[in-house]
Amino acid sequence: MKIAVLSGKGGTGKTLVSVNLAAAAGKSTYIDCDVEEPNGHLFFKPADVKSESVTVKKPLIDSQLCSGCRKCVDFCKFNALAYVGGRVILFDDICHSCGGCALFCPEKAISEREKSVGYVQSGMSEDVSVITGIMNTGEASGVPIIKRLLENLPEDDKPVFIDCPPGSACIVMESIKDADYCLLVAEPTIFGAHNLSMVYRLVKLFGKPHGVVLNKCLEGDNPSERFCVENGINILGSIPFDSELGTLNSNALIAARESAKYGKLFNSFLETVAREVQHEAAVNS
Amino acid sequence: MKQLLILSGKGGTGKTTVASAFIKLSEARVFADCDVDAPNLHLVLSQSIEPKRSDYYGLPKAEINPAECIGCGLCLQHCRFDSIVGDGGYGVDYYACEGCGVCEAVCPVGAVALKPAVAGELMLYANDTVFSTAELKMGSGTSGMLVSEVKKQMKEAAGNADFAIIDGSPGIGCPVIASISGVDMVLIVAEPSVSGISDMERIIKTAGKFQTRVAVCINKYDTNVENSKKIEEFCKNSSLPFVGKIPFDPDAVKAINSALSIVDVDCPSGRAAREVFDRTLPLLFSKGDANTQSSGIQINTKKSV
Amino acid sequence: MKIAIPADEKSLESGVCPSFGRAPYFLIYDTETNESEFIDNSAAASQGGAGVKAGQTIVDSKARALITPRCGENAAMAMHAANIKIYKSIEGSIMDNINALTQGKLSILEEIHPGFHGHHGGN
Numbered sequence: 001m002k003i004a005v006l007s008g009k010g011g012t013g014k015t016l017v018s019v020n021l022a023a024a025a026g027k028s029t030y031i032d033c034d035v036e037e038p039n040g041h042l043f044f045k046p047a048d049v050k051s052e053s054v055t056v057k058k059p060l061i062d063s064q065l066c067s068g069c070r071k072c073v074d075f076c077k078f079n080a081l082a083y084v085g086g087r088v089i090l091f092d093d094i095c096h097s098c099g100g101c102a103l104f105c106p107e108k109a110i111s112e113r114e115k116s117v118g119y120v121q122s123g124m125s126e127d128v129s130v131i132t133g134i135m136n137t138g139e140a141s142g143v144p145i146i147k148r149l150l151e152n153l154p155e156d157d158k159p160v161f162i163d164c165p166p167g168s169a170c171i172v173m174e175s176i177k178d179a180d181y182c183l184l185v186a187e188p189t190i191f192g193a194h195n196l197s198m199v200y201r202l203v204k205l206f207g208k209p210h211g212v213v214l215n216k217c218l219e220g221d222n223p224s225e226r227f228c229v230e231n232g233i234n235i236l237g238s239i240p241f242d243s244e245l246g247t248l249n250s251n252a253l254i255a256a257r258e259s260a261k262y263g264k265l266f267n268s269f270l271e272t273v274a275r276e277v278q279h280e281a282a283v284n285s
Numbered sequence: 286m287k288q289l290l291i292l293s294g295k296g297g298t299g300k301t302t303v304a305s306a307f308i309k310l311s312e313a314r315v316f317a318d319c320d321v322d323a324p325n326l327h328l329v330l331s332q333s334i335e336p337k338r339s340d341y342y343g344l345p346k347a348e349i350n351p352a353e354c355i356g357c358g359l360c361l362q363h364c365r366f367d368s369i370v371g372d373g374g375y376g377v378d379y380y381a382c383e384g385c386g387v388c389e390a391v392c393p394v395g396a397v398a399l400k401p402a403v404a405g406e407l408m409l410y411a412n413d414t415v416f417s418t419a420e421l422k423m424g425s426g427t428s429g430m431l432v433s434e435v436k437k438q439m440k441e442a443a444g445n446a447d448f449a450i451i452d453g454s455p456g457i458g459c460p461v462i463a464s465i466s467g468v469d470m471v472l473i474v475a476e477p478s479v480s481g482i483s484d485m486e487r488i489i490k491t492a493g494k495f496q497t498r499v500a501v502c503i504n505k506y507d508t509n510v511e512n513s514k515k516i517e518e519f520c521k522n523s524s525l526p527f528v529g530k531i532p533f534d535p536d537a538v539k540a541i542n543s544a545l546s547i548v549d550v551d552c553p554s555g556r557a558a559r560e561v562f563d564r565t566l567p568l569l570f571s572k573g574d575a576n577t578q579s580s581g582i583q584i585n586t587k588k589s590v
Numbered sequence: 591m592k593i594a595i596p597a598d599e600k601s602l603e604s605g606v607c608p609s610f611g612r613a614p615y616f617l618i619y620d621t622e623t624n625e626s627e628f629i630d631n632s633a634a635a636s637q638g639g640a641g642v643k644a645g646q647t648i649v650d651s652k653a654r655a656l657i658t659p660r661c662g663e664n665a666a667m668a669m670h671a672a673n674i675k676i677y678k679s680i681e682g683s684i685m686d687n688i689n690a691l692t693q694g695k696l697s698i699l700e701e702i703h704p705g706f707h708g709h710h711g712g713n
Contacts, residue, residue: 008323009296009297009320009322009323009325009455010295010296010297010455010456011295011296011297011298011455011476012296012297036456036457036458037295037456037457037480037484039480042479042480057365073646075386075390076639077344077345077384077385077386077399077637078385078637078638078639079633079636079638079639079640079642079643080639080642081642082642082643082645082646082649082668082671083646083649084645084646084649084668084671084672085671085672085673089667089668089671091639091642091664091667094638094639094642094664096383096385097365098365098366098383098385098386098387099363099365099387100385100386100387100390103363103387103390103391104390137457138704140638141383141426143366166296166322166323166455167322167323168322168423168424169322169421169423169424169425169426169428170380170381170424170425170426171426173380173381173423173424187297188538188542189538189541189542190328190329190541190542190544191301191325191328191541194323194325194328195323195325198323198423201423202423202424205423218535218538219535220538220539220542221542223542241535243508243533246508246509247508247509249478250476250477250478250479250481250508250509250512251478251479251509251512252478252479252480343637344637384637429638430636430637430638433612462703462704466609466660466703467608467609467660491704494701494703494704495660495701495703496701
C-alpha cells in the first residue's frame with residue numbers, strides 16, 4: 001500500500017506523521033518528496049547512503065554552426081536563451097528542458113547534454129528504507145526528481161509512506177499520482193482548516209481515497225475537525241499537542257522509537273490506517 | 286513607503302500570527318499576504334467589503350482540437366512532460382502541461398494551440414485600509430510572479446502611507462525571493478527546531494544578497510529552550526538584531542480561531558509580540574546602511590548555529 | 591552613446607523604476623543627439639526569465655550603459671556578455687541620473703541579486 005501524507009501548508013506535521021508511521025511499521029519504505037526542503041532524513045539519519053544524480057537535458061549550442069537566426073531565442077517560452085555578443089547564451093536554471101530549441105534549430109546547431117538537477121539518496125534506518133529526494137537550489141522544477149523517487153517502487157508487502165511537499169502545486173500532484181491513499185494532516189486552527197480545504201480539493205480532483213489526521217490538538221473547538229464533520233471526511237486519528245512530542249520532534253528524534261507512549265500511539269494509528277486503506281481498496285476494486 | 290516583510294523559512298512557525306499582531310499594533314493602513322499558495326491573513330484580518338478581483342495568468346497550456354487531430358502522435362513523441370494522453374486521438378493533461386509549445390509547433394495540422402490559463406486570482410480590498418492578497422490555483426507553478434503582482438497591487442493602491450507590512454511566503458524558494466525584492470526590512474520568525482534553524486540560516490543568506498536589513502525573533506521558544514538559546518547566540522555572533530521571543534500559548538490558538546489577532550486579547554504571546562514589535566519598528570525606520578544594521582558592525586553570515 | 595534606464599512612466603522627469611526586469615518601459619537616451627525613445631518592456635508580462643528577456647531588449651537597443659537600482663543575475667550575465675556597463679541609479683529623476691552618468695558621478699552596480707524565476711515551486 002502506498003500512502004501519501006500531505007497538508008495544505010508546511011509545519012502541520014506531515015513529516016512527523018510519515019516518519020513515525022514508517023518507523024512504527026518496522027519494515028517499510030519512507031520517501032521524502034519535499035525535494036526543496038527534505039527533512040525526513042534528519043530524523044532517520046540513514047546509514048549506507050547511496051546517492052544517485054537526477055539529470056535533465058539541457059541544450060548545448062555549437063557556435064560554429066549557429067547562423068544567428070534567433071529562432072531558438074524566439075521559440076523559448078521560458079526566456080532561457082538570449083542572443084548577445086554574436087552568440088546564443090543559455091540560462092540553464094530557467095530552462096525547463098522541453099527540447100524545443102534543439103528540435104527547431106534550422107542549422108542543427110543545438111544538441112543536448114545531461115545536467116544534474118538533484119539527487120536521490122537511499123539508505124537504511126533499522127528496517128526502514130529511507131529514500132530522499134534533494135533538489136539543487138535554484139533549479140526550475142522538482143518534478144524530475146519526484147518522478148525518479150516514485151519509479152520502480154517494489155510491489156511487495158512493505159508499506160510505502162510518501163512525505164509530500166506542502167501546498168497543492170504541481171509537485172504535490174506529481175507526488176500523489178500513484179498513491180493508493182492520501183492522509184491529510186491538519187492543525188486545529190482556522191488557518192489549518194482553510195489549508196485543509198485546499199488540499200482536500202486536490203485529492204478529490206484526483207479521485208484519491210483519503211482520510212484526515214488531526215495534529216497538535218488542544219482542548220476546545222477544532223475548526224479542522226468541524227470541517228471534516230461538515231464534509232463527511234473520515235478522521236483516522238488525533239495527535240494531541242504535547243510538549244514531550246514537540247521536544248522530541250524539534251530535536252529530530254523519532255517519537256515512535258524513543259518513547260513507549262508514542263510507540264503505542266503510532267502503532268495503533270498505523271493499524272487504523274492499514275485497515276482503512278484495505279477497506280478503500282476493497283470498495284474500489 | 287517603508288516595507289516590512291515577515292518570513293519564517295519553515296512553514297507553521299507563526300508568520301501570519303505575528304504579522305497580524307504587528308498590523309493591529311501599528312494600525313498599518315497598508316498590508317499584504319504574499320503566501321499565495323495558502324493565504325491565511327484574511328482569516329484574521331477579516332474585511333467587510335468585497336475585494337476587487339482579477340485573474341492572474343500563468344504559463345499558457347496546450348489544448349488539442351479533437352476535430353482536427355489526425356492521431357499521428359507526434360505531440361506524444363516529443364512531449365517531455367508526459368502531458369499528452371490518449372490513444373489514436375490525443376488530449377492534454379492540463380496539470381502536467383508546462384506550456385513549452387513543442388506540441389503546438391510540431392503538429393502537422395495545427396490541431397494544437399497554447400491557450401491562456403488562469404493560474405490564480407488577485408484580490409484587493411481598498412477602503413480606509415489597503416489589503417492585497419492572492420490565491421494560486423491548484424496545480425500551478427508560477428508563484429514567484431504572483432507574489433510580485435501582490436506587492437505591485439499593494440504599492441499602486443497605497444497612496445502616501447508611511448509603511449506597509451507584508452506577510453511573506455514560507456520556504457526559501459522563488460516566491461520568498463520575489464517577496465524580499467524591494468523590501469526595506471525582513472523580520473524572521475524562527476522556530477527553535479533543527480529544521481527551523483536551518484531554514485532561518487538560508488533566508489538570512491538570501492536577504493543578504495538583496496542588501497535588506499534583517500532581524501530575528503523566536504516563536505514558541507519554550508518548545509525547545511536549548512535551541513532558542515542557540516538562535517540567540519547565533520544572532521549575537523552574526524551581529525543581527527535579536528528582537529525577542531514569544532512563548533507557546535494555547536490562548537493564541539483560541540484567539541486565532543475566533544478570527545482575532547493575539548494582541549486583541551490579553552495573553553502571554555500577545556504581550557511578548559508587543560515587545561518584539563516595539564523593538565522591530567524603530568529598526569524599520571532607522572537610517573543607515575542595511576549591512577551594518579543598528580550596531581554598526583558587518584553581518585558575518587558565514588557562521589552557523 | 592546610448593544609455594538605457596528602466597522607467598515607470600514615459601517621462602524624463604519621473605523616477606527610475608525600482609525594478610529592471612519588470613519595468614513597464616525602458617528609456618533609450620542618446621547622449622550625442624540628446625534624443626530619447628521609450629520602448630515597451632515585453633518582459634514585464636513574462637512568467638519567468640524576465641531578467642533575460644529585458645536584458646535581450648537592452649542588448650538589441652545598442653545601449654552601452656544601463657542605469658538601474660537593482661539587477662538580477664541573469665540580466666547581469668547578458669549585460670556582461672555584451673560589455674554593457676551597469677551603473678547604480680541615484681535618487682532623483684531619470685534626467686538627473688543621465689546627467690550624473692555623463693558627469694562621471696555614478697558608480698558601478700556591485701550587488702547582483704539572485705533571480706526569482708516564476709518556476710514550479712509548491713512551497
